[in-house]
Amino acid sequence: MQPKKELSAQEIASHRSTSSCWIVVDDKVYDVTSYLTEHPGGAAVLLKQAGTDATAEFRKIHSTDILSYLPKEAFLGAIDAAARAGLPISSAPAEPTGNLETEGIKELPHISSIVVPNDFEAAAKAVMPVKSWTFVSSSAHDGSALRSNLASWHAVRFRPRIFQDIRTVDPRSSIFGTASAFPFYVSPMGQLGRGHPVAEIGVVRALARRGVHGVLSTETTVKMEEIAAAFIAEKKKVAEERKDASTDENRPEAQLHFQLYVPADRAIAVQRIRRARATGVFRSIWVTVDTAVLGKRSADRKLQAAEALAASPDLAAHAESAGFGLLAHASNSQLNASLTWEDLKWIKREWGGPVVLKGVQTAEDAARAADLGVDGVLLSNHGGRQMHDAADALTTLLEIRTYYPGLVDRLEVFVDGGCRDGADVLKAVSLGAKAVGIGRPFFYALATYGEKGVERCLDSEFSSIPPFSFAFALTYVRIASDSSPFLGDVFSDELVTGMRLAGMKNLDEARPEGVNASRLLNEIWRPEKSSL
Numbered sequence: 321m322q323p324k325k326e327l328s329a330q331e332i333a334s335h336r337s338t339s340s341c342w343i344v345v346d347d348k349v350y351d352v353t354s355y356l357t358e359h360p361g362g363a364a365v366l367l368k369q370a371g372t373d374a375t376a377e378f379r380k381i382h383s384t385d386i387l388s389y390l391p392k393e394a395f396l397g398a399i400d401a402a403a404r405a406g407l408p409i410s411s412a413p414a415e416p417t418g419n420l421e422t423e424g425i426k427e428l429p430h431i432s433s434i435v436v437p438n439d440f441e442a443a444a445k446a447v448m449p450v451k452s453w454t455f456v457s458s459s460a461h462d463g464s465a466l467r468s469n470l471a472s473w474h475a476v477r478f479r480p481r482i483f484q485d486i487r488t489v490d491p492r493s494s495i496f497g498t499a500s501a502f503p504f505y506v507s508p509m510g511q512l513g514r515g516h517p518v519a520e521i522g523v524v525r526a527l528a529r530r531g532v533h534g535v536l537s538t539e540t541t542v543k544m545e546e547i548a549a550a551f552i553a554e555k556k557k558v559a560e561e562r563k564d565a566s567t568d569e570n571r572p573e574a575q576l577h578f579q580l581y582v583p584a585d586r587a588i589a590v591q592r593i594r595r596a597r598a599t600g601v602f603r604s605i606w607v608t609v610d611t612a613v614l615g616k617r618s619a620d621r622k623l624q625a626a627e628a629l630a631a632s633p634d635l636a637a638h639a640e641s642a643g644f645g646l647l648a649h650a651s652n653s654q655l656n657a658s659l660t661w662e663d664l665k666w667i668k669r670e671w672g673g674p675v676v677l678k679g680v681q682t683a684e685d686a687a688r689a690a691d692l693g694v695d696g697v698l699l700s701n702h703g704g705r706q707m708h709d710a711a712d713a714l715t716t717l718l719e720i721r722t723y724y725p726g727l728v729d730r731l732e733v734f735v736d737g738g739c740r741d742g743a744d745v746l747k748a749v750s751l752g753a754k755a756v757g758i759g760r761p762f763f764y765a766l767a768t769y770g771e772k773g774v775e776r777c778l779d780s781e782f783s784s785i786p787p788f789s790f791a792f793a794l795t796y797v798r799i800a801s802d803s804s805p806f807l808g809d810v811f812s813d814e815l816v817t818g819m820r821l822a823g824m825k826n827l828d829e830a831r832p833e834g835v836n837a838s839r840l841l842n843e844i845w846r847p848e849k850s851s852l
């Protein structure tokens with residue numbers, strides 16, 4: 321890229337106000353003044369980086385792909401080594417961390433004391449920087465959609481069967497014909513670098529070791545090509561270890577899928593799809609359809625207003641309209657408010673493989689997706705972060721079963737939102753879901769214990785198993801007693817224990833009669849009751 325003009329360190333350093341704000345990333349200078357009020361992360365974080373070399377701070381959160389959201393004229397030019405040397409390096413903003421005292425935790429607990437998914441959350445709240453914690457934990461408005469997501473799982477009860485000889489149970493499943501160790505997967509979440517420097521790389525390596533599926537977000541901290549390469553390398557390593565240990569091929573291989581935010585600029589969207597396809601690692605594409613605009617994330621907005629007030633007198637004057645407070649609410653570059661069913665045609669054509677719609681919230685939309693040849697729908701309200709008082713996924717699943725009983729056999733139906741117990745995955749599978757997406761627990765696991773935390777959240781430690789048949793290893797772990805050194809995982813342990821307690825030997829035995837969903841059925845949409 322040719323510099324548009326000579327830019328000296330001195331000149332760059334002078335642009336650090338709301339009337340002119342320049343930042344430098346990878347030796348390129350951007351005028352982000354017009355983007356200040358649009359930036360979903362708020363104006364204050366940009367202003368703190370203004371006039372400095374922001375590369376290090378920027379990379380903790382974003383990949384350089386995100387720069388495509390800036391208007392073309394924002395790029396002012398590149399700088400040379402001399403100019404770079406003259407620039408102040410941005411110091412990490414002093415973000416307050418969580419409060420160990422208030423959370424009643426003295427220090428990060430030993431990982432062995434993390435036994436249920438919510439233990440990761442409590443630990444994360446105590447140690448994560450407040451801004452990152454707020455980003456992950458926040459939901460729309462007063463949190464009602466998130467609360468009802470969490471509650472919905474408890475509104476369905478098991479109907480366990482006895483005398484089933486469940487010494488050996490098989491929790492293996494598949495997504496679009498590709499096997500998975502369990503019927504759950506890690507949901508796409510943006511900016512994992514805000515949890516831990518290993519970011520998405522740590523998550524995909526853990527998936528590769530455990531044979532679990534994951535959906536990668538569009539908004540990664542690390543570029544998708546680097547993540548794909550790390551995933552391939554880890555899978556290769558795992559395959560070699562297994563070969564050396566003379567184990568068999570029964571263990572499912574991990575699989576990635578790609579989540580697509582369709583930006584306003586179609587050229588950017590097409591390029592994104594092509595890049596994802598070129599990596600060769602993604603089995604399907606999951607198009608997020610519940611984010612035509614951003615939901616009202618009140619906790620983030622309050623924090624951004626506070627940051628603006630504290631940042632500088634200049635920004636304080638704009639605090640009422642800073643960041644989320646104004647244009648980010650209808651960010652028109654990252655999101656696309658004009659998408660329609662018509663757009664599915666070119667998305668399907670560009671991708672050329674299985675397509676899932678992520679964020680379907682009614683039976684009618686699920687049926688329309690099936691009619692249009694979509695391969696899967698994810699019933700989801702985005703973890704309660706978008707539509708305030710949106711239906712939880714289990715209720716939508718029951719709505720589908722009631723009004724379109726055959727639909728779950730016409731396409732793969734996934735659910736997510738608020739699942740915090742591996743056994744609960746069985747409730748969704750019993751009602752016809754192919755798999756359950758789990759989001760926040762994995763962000764918290766990464767933020768607290770890094771890659772090791774993600775592994776613990778997923779599945780038990782197989783690496784110390786002596787070299788015998790892997791199929792046997794699976795069986796061994798599944799029937800392990802309380803004294804087994806292999807127990808201590810989170811989601812898989814709960815799932816397998818849940819299968820045994822419910823009397824299910826494999827997932828074919830997860831049938832609707834295995835659960836009592838009548839309480840939630842009372843809450844589904846009833847056209848006759850809704851027509852006034």
Ligand code: HEM
Pocket residue numbers: 343350352359360361362365366369374377378381382386387388389390451454455510511539620654
């Ligand atoms: C200069 C070009 C930049 C662009 C185009 C940009 C763009 C964006 C976009 C599109 C998001 C929303 C991502 C999502 O929904 O997951 C975002 C979020 C965010 N950005 Fe940036 N960003 C830029 C620079 C920076 C810098 C320099 C920092 C700080 C070092 C930063 C910090 C953040 C934070 C903290 C969030 C999260 C907001 C939240 O809490 O939800 N950004 N940015």
Ligand SMILES: Cc1cc2nc3c(=O)[nH]c(=O)nc-3n(C[C@H](O)[C@H](O)[C@H](O)COP(=O)(O)O)c2cc1C
Pocket residue numbers: 455456457469507508509510537538539579608678700701702703704736737738739757758759760761763
């Ligand atoms: C921190 C965070 C970031 C997210 N980022 C994305 C994203 O980039 N793309 C997307 O489609 N969904 C995103 N989601 C939504 C998740 O994919 C998923 O629908 C939701 O988290 C499931 O609910 P749970 O967190 O209660 O398990 C995000 C959710 C969280 C909590």
